[in-house]
Amino acid sequence: MDLSPIKEALSVKSFDKIADICDNLLLQAAAEGVSFHDDWPYAIHLLGYFYVDDCDSARFLWKTIPTAIKDTKPEIVAAWRIGQKLWTRDYAGVYGAIRDYDWSLEAKDMVAAFSDLYTRKMFQLLLSAYSTITIRDLALFLGMTENDATTYVVKNGWTVDATSQMVTVKKPAVKREQKVDSSKLQHLTEYVFHLEH
Incomplete structure (x- = not known):
C-alpha cells in the first residue's frame, strides 16, 4: 500500500489533513482487498483524529486495531492513552500522556503540534469559563x-x-455592533428588490 500521501502531509506539517488522508487510504485498501494491518500507521491515524478533535472516530479505529498489533507496537497504545485522557476530560492527563512516551521521528512533530493546539484550546476554555x-x-x-x-x-x-x-x-473586549446607516439599508433593499424583479 502506498502511504506516501500520509508521509507528504507529515513532512509539510498538514496535520489537520492526516485523519482524512488515512480514512481515504483505508477505504481504498478495503475496496481493492489489500491487507494493510501490519504496515498501517495506526498511531499517526489516531493522532490525526485527536488533532481535529474527533475522539469518536479515534475510539472506533482503536476498536478495529487487532490485539496482536496493539501488543507489538507501543506507540499505538501511547497514542491511545492521549485519547483516553481526552475522552475523560483529564486535561492534565493529556499532557502527561504526551510526555510519558518517547515518540518516533514520524510522530514527534505531530505530537508537538497537537500539544500546542491543545494548550491554545485550554487557554480559550479558561478564558471563557x-x-x-x-x-x-x-x-x-x-x-x-x-x-x-x-x-x-x-x-x-x-x-x-x-x-x-x-x-x-x-x-x-466585547465588540460593539456597528450601527447600520439607514440610507445604506434603503439602498440594499432597493438592490434586492431589483434582483427579484
Missing part, C-alpha cells in the same frame, strides 16, 4: 510548570496575585 483561577490549577490546565503557566497568561494580559496564588483572567 473563569474569572479567577489558582496558579496550581492554571498549570494543570495548560500542562506547564506554575512559573511557565504564569508567564504564558501574563503575556496575554492576565494578572497574578503572588500572595493569594490567584490569577485574574482578562476577558477580551
Whole structure:
C-alpha cells in the first residue's frame, strides 16, 4: 500500500489533513482487498483524529486495531492513552500522556503540534469559563510548570496575585455592533428588490 500521501502531509506539517488522508487510504485498501494491518500507521491515524478533535472516530479505529498489533507496537497504545485522557476530560492527563512516551521521528512533530493546539484550546476554555483561577490549577490546565503557566497568561494580559496564588483572567473586549446607516439599508433593499424583479 502506498502511504506516501500520509508521509507528504507529515513532512509539510498538514496535520489537520492526516485523519482524512488515512480514512481515504483505508477505504481504498478495503475496496481493492489489500491487507494493510501490519504496515498501517495506526498511531499517526489516531493522532490525526485527536488533532481535529474527533475522539469518536479515534475510539472506533482503536476498536478495529487487532490485539496482536496493539501488543507489538507501543506507540499505538501511547497514542491511545492521549485519547483516553481526552475522552475523560483529564486535561492534565493529556499532557502527561504526551510526555510519558518517547515518540518516533514520524510522530514527534505531530505530537508537538497537537500539544500546542491543545494548550491554545485550554487557554480559550479558561478564558471563557473563569474569572479567577489558582496558579496550581492554571498549570494543570495548560500542562506547564506554575512559573511557565504564569508567564504564558501574563503575556496575554492576565494578572497574578503572588500572595493569594490567584490569577485574574482578562476577558477580551466585547465588540460593539456597528450601527447600520439607514440610507445604506434603503439602498440594499432597493438592490434586492431589483434582483427579484
